[in-house]
Amino acid sequence: MIHTTVFASALTSVPCWLINEGQVSYAVALEVQRRLVQEHRENPDLPDVLILLEHPPVYTLGQGATLDFLKFDPMVTNWEVHRVERGGEVTYHCPGQLVGYPILNLRRYQQDLHWYLRQLEEVLIRALAVWGLQGDRVSGLTGVWVEGRKVAAIGIKVSRWITMHGFALNVCPDLQGFKEIVPCGISDRPVGSLAEFIPGIDLDRVRPVVAASFAEVFGVELIASAWPK
Template structure:
């Protein structure tokens, strides 16, 4: 599959979850009004924050909401509860799937493929688990995926644990799966540099989706 699509990269860096969420909503609305607008690829990192998908149950939170002083948002993405923090690359593709393939399962598998191919470049072997969304190493998840698609315009995306403090995940049952853990790239190679990972991620995304990125 070859596309002549060009995606605009925005390597935003550190931004609050709320601001990034509102920005995505703005970009989606603009593209619903004008489908000829270019696609976007947003790369961000978030300060510590918990997010819940549409069908998330509060039973997967291990803390009492009444005494919780951190940030937590219920969003329109699919999937269960997850945690974002510094050292984790969060990728928000704003794509018009009319120009690719109007198939959500295809899109989810493509996002997983980006992570799998990226990790392979670091000699980290990862894989899918049938029936579960995301990317795994052994019994541990290294990348969580949760998307929202409105009239085939995508938002939300995936989070890849590069060199982050995983302790925040201990306060939740990540993605609602009891018998699994979370991991990060620096567990397998302590010399991994997050700036380089972002560069390789963009290149891999372009390759997997057969597009150009500017």
Template sequence: MRIIDCGLMEYHQSLALQERLVAAIGAGNEEETLLLLQHPPVYTIGRGGNPANILDPAVRVERVNRGGDVTWHGPGQVVGYPLVNLGRRGRDLHRWLRFLEEVLVHTLTAFGIKGHRCPGSTGVWTAQGKIAFIGVGVRRWVTMHGFSLNVLPDLAVFSRINPCGISGCPVTSMAMEGQSPLSEQQVVLQLKNDFVHLLNRWLPLP
């Protein structure tokens, strides 16, 4: 598993990189890869997302080939795009989603934050609201897209949408959960460790 810190990257640039790597991984020409990065401010919506969940008509939204509804990416948020060959790891998309949630719960725990799953809503929550978002795509059983974790973003951006299609969805961050000041690089390092540690436990290679 290769991990690449991409820093700040435009959304379409990251999508092109994912598409290139997914094709190469599927062909056996590249190893599985986790991209960790931040985006300039951007709203995206999944292929089945409902435009009615965009509450502000001035919001420009990118429609993309992932599951899930509308969300936001931007400063203060850590984004992860794991490009993993599920064809060699059990071909179980449901388990893949639960694995991503588990990674995020472990990372939050390392910073003293109690995260949990919410039945019927993919992602991770705390008692204060949704703190991590997940939307994935799969091409020939190679995953793309992934997760975002609110570290210290301006949460007002979520008031312009129904996050993940949930009306009135409360949204929180690690900073709001009492973890301030907080280094995004510390969070990235912890995410790396938790992802690698849990991957072969949850989705072992044959």
């Protein structure tokens, strides 16, 4: 069981900066990620980073995503839409969803993208277990499901073994925005949230649990840090 007030793994003292933010526009967060990745490529000795935040309503598409999974025309809409360098299809971010952006040098862990994806899933599975929820994997797909409902999406980009983008955990969001897309290109599996299983849950309760789970899975010590200027 993960203790929600402890962010460090007992087995290591490898530092990782933890940046806890509230609601940040997608464009601003993307610019910060890209800048951090560049800094870590230029100086691989910099500590890793985990950013936890929320976004205002926004749709994002992976670099190879098809527009067929949008139920609206992105050229004539009031929705904010971004095509970015991560893998995967279209997804939706909004308040009440905890988004995590790890900036990790995988040379410190394993230089294996499949391993990294499974580790991100494991972070969320262990976090859900704190509330007695069983997080499941689905063979051939990426993400985490609870009772057949997808509660977490994952999409990453890795450049010279430095990671960006990450995971989105539906804690207590308004799920209506997902009706405008085929989430992650999966039409036969519904999207869900933790609030459907744990009434009254909010991000303030989930943030420290996810942080502690991340520290445990990756074997790091999380050190509180400010939003990059």
